[in-house]
Amino acid sequence: MSEVARVGLLGRGTVGAAFASLIEERAGAVEAASGRRPEISGVLRRGEGDFEEILAGSDLIVELMGGLEPAREHVLAALRAGKPVVTANKQLIAQHGDELFDAARGNGVQVRYEAAVAGAVPVIRTVGEGLATVQLERISGIVNGTTNFILSEMAASGAPYEDVLARAQELGYAEADPTEDVGGADAAAKMAILARLGFHTPVDLADVSYEGITGISPDDIAYARELGLSLKLLGVAERHGEEISVRVFPCFLYAGHPLAPVEGPFNAVTIEGPSITEITLSGPGAGGIETASAVLADVVSILAGEAPVHTPGRRLGIARELDSSFYLHLEVADRPGVLASIAEVLGRAGISVKSVVQRGTGSDARLVMVTHRAPERDFLRALEEISALEFMRAPARAIRVVEKEFV
Amino acid sequence: MSEVARVGLLGRGTVGAAFASLIEERAGAVEAASGRRPEISGVLRRGEGDFEEILAGSDLIVELMGGLEPAREHVLAALRAGKPVVTANKQLIAQHGDELFDAARGNGVQVRYEAAVAGAVPVIRTVGEGLATVQLERISGIVNGTTNFILSEMAASGAPYEDVLARAQELGYAEADPTEDVGGADAAAKMAILARLGFHTPVDLADVSYEGITGISPDDIAYARELGLSLKLLGVAERHGEEISVRVFPCFLYAGHPLAPVEGPFNAVTIEGPSITEITLSGPGAGGIETASAVLADVVSILAGEAPVHTPGRRLGIARELDSSFYLHLEVADRPGVLASIAEVLGRAGISVKSVVQRGTGSDARLVMVTHRAPERDFLRALEEISALEFMRAPARAIRVVEKEFV
Numbered sequence: 001m002s003e004v005a006r007v008g009l010l011g012r013g014t015v016g017a018a019f020a021s022l023i024e025e026r027a028g029a030v031e032a033a034s035g036r037r038p039e040i041s042g043v044l045r046r047g048e049g050d051f052e053e054i055l056a057g058s059d060l061i062v063e064l065m066g067g068l069e070p071a072r073e074h075v076l077a078a079l080r081a082g083k084p085v086v087t088a089n090k091q092l093i094a095q096h097g098d099e100l101f102d103a104a105r106g107n108g109v110q111v112r113y114e115a116a117v118a119g120a121v122p123v124i125r126t127v128g129e130g131l132a133t134v135q136l137e138r139i140s141g142i143v144n145g146t147t148n149f150i151l152s153e154m155a156a157s158g159a160p161y162e163d164v165l166a167r168a169q170e171l172g173y174a175e176a177d178p179t180e181d182v183g184g185a186d187a188a189a190k191m192a193i194l195a196r197l198g199f200h201t202p203v204d205l206a207d208v209s210y211e212g213i214t215g216i217s218p219d220d221i222a223y224a225r226e227l228g229l230s231l232k233l234l235g236v237a238e239r240h241g242e243e244i245s246v247r248v249f250p251c252f253l254y255a256g257h258p259l260a261p262v263e264g265p266f267n268a269v270t271i272e273g274p275s276i277t278e279i280t281l282s283g284p285g286a287g288g289i290e291t292a293s294a295v296l297a298d299v300v301s302i303l304a305g306e307a308p309v310h311t312p313g314r315r316l317g318i319a320r321e322l323d324s325s326f327y328l329h330l331e332v333a334d335r336p337g338v339l340a341s342i343a344e345v346l347g348r349a350g351i352s353v354k355s356v357v358q359r360g361t362g363s364d365a366r367l368v369m370v371t372h373r374a375p376e377r378d379f380l381r382a383l384e385e386i387s388a389l390e391f392m393r394a395p396a397r398a399i400r401v402v403e404k405e406f407v
Numbered sequence: 408m409s410e411v412a413r414v415g416l417l418g419r420g421t422v423g424a425a426f427a428s429l430i431e432e433r434a435g436a437v438e439a440a441s442g443r444r445p446e447i448s449g450v451l452r453r454g455e456g457d458f459e460e461i462l463a464g465s466d467l468i469v470e471l472m473g474g475l476e477p478a479r480e481h482v483l484a485a486l487r488a489g490k491p492v493v494t495a496n497k498q499l500i501a502q503h504g505d506e507l508f509d510a511a512r513g514n515g516v517q518v519r520y521e522a523a524v525a526g527a528v529p530v531i532r533t534v535g536e537g538l539a540t541v542q543l544e545r546i547s548g549i550v551n552g553t554t555n556f557i558l559s560e561m562a563a564s565g566a567p568y569e570d571v572l573a574r575a576q577e578l579g580y581a582e583a584d585p586t587e588d589v590g591g592a593d594a595a596a597k598m599a600i601l602a603r604l605g606f607h608t609p610v611d612l613a614d615v616s617y618e619g620i621t622g623i624s625p626d627d628i629a630y631a632r633e634l635g636l637s638l639k640l641l642g643v644a645e646r647h648g649e650e651i652s653v654r655v656f657p658c659f660l661y662a663g664h665p666l667a668p669v670e671g672p673f674n675a676v677t678i679e680g681p682s683i684t685e686i687t688l689s690g691p692g693a694g695g696i697e698t699a700s701a702v703l704a705d706v707v708s709i710l711a712g713e714a715p716v717h718t719p720g721r722r723l724g725i726a727r728e729l730d731s732s733f734y735l736h737l738e739v740a741d742r743p744g745v746l747a748s749i750a751e752v753l754g755r756a757g758i759s760v761k762s763v764v765q766r767g768t769g770s771d772a773r774l775v776m777v778t779h780r781a782p783e784r785d786f787l788r789a790l791e792e793i794s795a796l797e798f799m800r801a802p803a804r805a806i807r808v809v810e811k812e813f814v
Contacts, residue, residue, distance in 0.1 A: 120686060122529075133440050275700040276697055277697060284684045296540060297541075
């Protein structure tokens with residue numbers, strides 16, 4: 001005879017409702033996998049239900065309210081009461097993860113958060129368990145479905161950013177206020193979570209640099225395609241010896257990159273390390289049912305038996321001097337000596353050019369080039385110098401390029 | 408202070424040697440993740456070492472000998488002695504999995520086998536744990552790196568099968584006797600393992616139908632490319648109500664299929680179900696270090712705490728009447744009425760045609776068509792009838808086509 005597992009549910013929005021029906025529908029499967037039959041024992045929703053009462057009547061807590069408070073307070077209270085927690089709350093984990101993990105460790109219970117990154121794609125489980133002992137070098141991810149949808153649509157239709165954003169909002173792929181997605185902050189929180197897990201170090205969200213996609217023009221996408229490149233908003237967490245870097249930026253990927261074929265509102269993460277070469281996981285981003293499915297998987301893992309709570313490693317420093325390749329888009333006067341002047345500035349900065357496409361546009365010309373890897377600082381200094389040249393007809397545009405460095 | 412975990416290693420070929428150095432190199436990380444420091448306590452190699460002695464001196468057994476016997480006997484003995492086992496042996500799991508899982512269950516220990524399918528790509532963990540309670544509908548996989556390398560090279564170079572196989576053998580991507588890989592038996596064993604895990608049912612290897620790639624011509628690949636298709640050796644395990652089908656066959660994938668971009672000696676698996684849409688995992692196939700890495704992950708999971716052993720579900724039947732789309736390559740006499748005759752045969756069988764390319768080749772013509780989905784039995788009957796038509800200049804060639812059915 002099976003024991004009942006009483007699940008206290010905090011929040012009943014889209015994901016909460018999807019989770020409540022999924023856990024009922026799959027109760028038999030949960031029981032077969034874990035030996036315990038789950039049952040929703042209480043639901044806290046806006047202005048309804050009493051948290052203390054729900055906590056007292058539950059064996060584990062599922063937090064799907066979102067936002068920092070009172071989610072943080074409730075999760076901490078549950079952990080301190082010795083009750084494991086499953087949450088889908090990426091900002092909570094990114095900003096208060098260390099505090100929550102400490103509380104979990106101190107009380108010998110788990111806090112699980114698969115749904116906080118990439119919906120049903122089991123990237124947290126893979127990085128945290130399957131690859132727990134692998135020396136990881138880099139985690140690269142398309143972890144925001146809204147921006148990937150927008151960039152895919154811009155590439156397919158040639159339409160400008162604003163039009164495609166409006167379409168994404170109609171289709172429900174972008175929120176009414178899309179700032180957190182299109183500005184890169186959402187992806188930054190997810191990359192902070194992955195970096196902490198993959199490199200066993202605390203990561204402050206303030207140390208994650210991010211840029212969004214609001215400045216991208218369809219021109220850039222079209223030109224880059226001629227060079228075999230596709231545009232993505234990429235999160236990259238890298239280890240550089242005893243330092244790490246965690247960044248989010250729009251960039252061009254070469255066709256052979258495992259993330260280059262990821263289109264539409266999909267998420268994908270590539271994990272690299274010497275003993276695994278590279279592993280890529282991909283699937284739909286955070287839809288209600290997919291997120292609920294990830295939450296349920298965490299519930300099952302908890303019911304199936306408590307895994308030990310990992311002790312954190314020491315804090316790694318933040319690397320600030322990084323190398324990159326760049327795509328460079330310049331609108332210049334069409335006259336002799338222009339290319340030579342630009343090449344001279346780049347050469348002096350130690351930046352070598354990998355490819356150039358030049359097009360006449362009447363009395364002006366357009367130069368699109370891709371550089372080899374060089375220190376970003378040197379490139380940005382050269383870019384400033386180029387922007388000040390008198391023959392420039394528009395501000396220079398630069399976008400990072402990520403090469404397939406593996407295999 | 409940490410407890411030592413004594414690991415008994417059976418087999419010390421390529422993977423065994425890679426595992427022995429990896430576990431030494433990552434011992435600190437294993438200890439951080441599991442609380443126990445691993446130590447190789449004994450190694451059984453051909454003609455060296457005593458199994459009983461190694462078993463007695465070990466807390467867990469890692470089986471990397473390959474082959475069915477004595478691997479099966481040793482694994483059973485370990486499980487019966489209450490010692491968990493990690494194995495990379497796909498034939499052992501595919502052919503004797505039920506017996507081993509019974510023994511594990513009976514003795515309250517785990518047998519883990521991540522490395523048996525897709526090297527370091529955590530597909531067993533994902534299907535068996537992360538998606539344990541998801542109602543899966545289909546698992547599709549490129550699970551043999553040798554054949555994917557050969558097909559990628561044939562597509563890239565236009566060279567015939569025999570030449571590319573020889574190159575693969577030189578590069579170490581194919582064995583001296585490649586029969587098990589190129590004939591599809593290796594992929595069949597892996598798909599049987601995935602089907603059992605994903606559908607919670609015993610699967611007999613004899614119920615897995617398979618075809619290999621030895622009959623593929625560069626022509627077919629070139630023609631199909633015009634239709635936007637790429638050729639893969641695909642394993643497909645599907646649920647049809649209370650029945651399942653498990654098959655391996657060469658087939659053409661449309662460009663939007665998540666497995667279409669998988670090139671070279673890579674493996675990838677796409678898992679579909681209503682609550683996850685589709686999740687794809689990809690990475691290098693079974694190299695020594697990647698396989699060792701997967702074995703180490705299993706060791707860590709065992710050391711970190713015993714998960715309960717899942718009880719198997721009831722046995723599902725095998726579906727034998729399946730629908731497919733087909734690519735059809737016909738060399739015919741170039742004269743009026745030929746296309747009409749072929750279309751008539753197809754129409755009578757209820758097969759409708761999606762696209763046709765016709766090319767003159769002197770006095771003959773080549774017809775390449777893709778059909779819509781229809782019962783395979785009907786198609787094969789029509790194919791037989793077409794092959795007997797007097798204007799046919801060479802045996803008809805038919806290859807399945809898999810459409811992107813999801814999203």
